[in-house]
Amino acid sequence: MKITLNGKTIEAREGETILSAARRMGLDIPTLCHMEGLPPTGTCRVCVVEDRKTGRLIPSCSFPVSDGMDIATHSNQAVAARKTIIELLLASHPDDCLYCPGNGTCVLQRYAQELGVRQRSYSGARNRINLDVSSPSIIRDPEKCILCGRCVRVCSEVQGVSAIDFTGRGSTAQIGCAFNEGLNVSSCVNCGQCVMVCPTGALTERRDVDRVLKALDDPAMTVVVQHAPAVSVTLAEEFGIKPGSDIVDRMNAAFRRMGFDKVFPTSFSADLTVMEEAHELVQRVRKGGPFPMFTSCSPGWIKYLEEFYPQMLGNASTCKSPQQMMGAVIKRLWAPASGLDPKTVYSVSVMPCTAKKFEASRPEMGDGAPDVDAVITTRELAEMIRMFGIDISSLEGEAADSPFGERSSAGKLFGASGGVMEAAARTAYHMLTGENLKDMRIEAVRGLEDVKETTLTIAGIELKLAVVSGLGNAGRLLRDIIEGRRTYHFVEVMTCPGGCINGGGQPFLTDPERVRARMLSLYEIDRNASLRVAHENSSIAALYRDHLGEPGSKKAHHILHTTYSPREVLK
């Protein structure tokens, strides 16, 4: 079918919306509530366009195309209406942009700027609502909320958690948890996907930069930093470098410029996780279960399991996540071995994730004191780099520190959905056969699909594997498993769709295609690596030789494994 958009006739697809047709032709229509891949709600009305035949305004995000339609996306009438809508949204919005955590990334602010809003045209009554600071990961400021509903939708329709919903009605409507409780008693898993879709400063991560700065300024402290596999391939976007660029060496240099004493990649402890998890899988294969074994790297997933499916906790791998393994190794093994009092070691972790802040605060993740003292997101790291006036583009690259600077590309793959599976399968294969896989690449578990399945035959044993990302997908898969419709030996679950490359602590996505660029960058690193399996990482071997014995040893269990327990929340 043919429609006319701004005077140009184009081919449109039956059933698609005006917005989708316009975007395909490279026309950007502003919207505050539209979510790619989910049915439209038409809540915000910012995307109105003019139907030139009737002169009426219609919401382009929810209006289907019809043959012969003649649409003006940026007519005077459409732009004026958009401006009025933004002005009305601003009527009850706080005027403190300068002090807002959303300053600079806020879409409402950007549209107000672009549409030429230069004064307050309407003054509405403001709802006075307290900040919700109860969560270790996410801060909610309902006063900044424009009720677009994206957070509610991502929480329920993508993640299947439904910690928040609209409450109240009309002018006193707001987004909140059941019984107006804080996020900390809700079923919130701290994934931060709501933060990623919030167009204003109403949802932000808890900022831990100041605690890190304080530690860096303390001469008595040895400040150690670890950075997650998915950080080095996304940080570049914060500095206008091409999405998908891997700037790990320059990032290492930036850490040193800011005063960090040691820089260790979390990919190293991802290799350690692979050793322990592959060993655990091999043990279960030999003992006959329990199957499926679930990965345990993603703290949102673990909390989800504790809340919604506590009966399946015995299936989760007991391995700590790479962040917590690194934290434990730094404070409990490295510090004493380096003649340092663990109390004088400040352990910082840079994660693509808001749930990692929660994970680090779990009481079992420490030995009296927490193993990881502060967790900052990729965005917070970018903020620090800017604060220190470091020009990341002009930095000379530097290597990570020993003894935990060496990593296999398997550990790096952890950053994308399927990566943990691929890394663990490579090492489990070696553990069972004594040989390496001929083709290291396990194509079936790669990519951004919701659910990926494959069967791997190792030493005559058929292992059925599944990879799932996004908790909504994970929940569906889990119900299939519980009700016997699907059976697997090993299932990798990532809380965020696509894995950590799309984590809640990552640079905001101005273009969904960026996730793919980030993923391909990790695959590129793996393709070009000479060390592609965890069990050939000589630093890992040294750690076992000097401290841990062998994978699954008593000491390894004490330091690298954890326990889970059912969690009573408002769900």
Added chain:
Amino acid sequence: MGECKVTTVLKRYPGAGRDKLIPILQEVQEEEGYLQREAVVMIGRHLGVPTSQIFGVATFYNQFRFEPVGRFHVQICRGTACHVKGSAKLLETLKREVGVEPGRTTRDGLFSIEVVACIGACGLAPVISINGEFHARVTPEEIPVLLDSCRKKAQEVG
């Protein structure tokens, strides 16, 4: 005890889905006077609806409350006729004098306020009803007097 009543209500809706949420909320409130947190959780489990969404639905409507009503349950009509006759001012005064928002109950359990859309007594506008007893053509000045008589009554009965 509350749990039993909720269970009884839920037993009337075997295998129900989310479309039965509002009737169930109404029946539970009818039985218990208000929606307890435990009741909401139980209803959610029965229907497979998250508590956040039940709370969202229940707060959308004025009829649902999350606290037991006070000894004196004050219903104030905000229908069209009452509005024209100044019920907005009346509600402001009532809130100030009682010290709670509509839907809430005072800490001493004496008063609760409920906003209703129309009591069906437009000829008497503006109307408030205290424990079902109508008061016609109420002025803001009369509110403290009415409340005081309630307090006195409470003291007498003890």
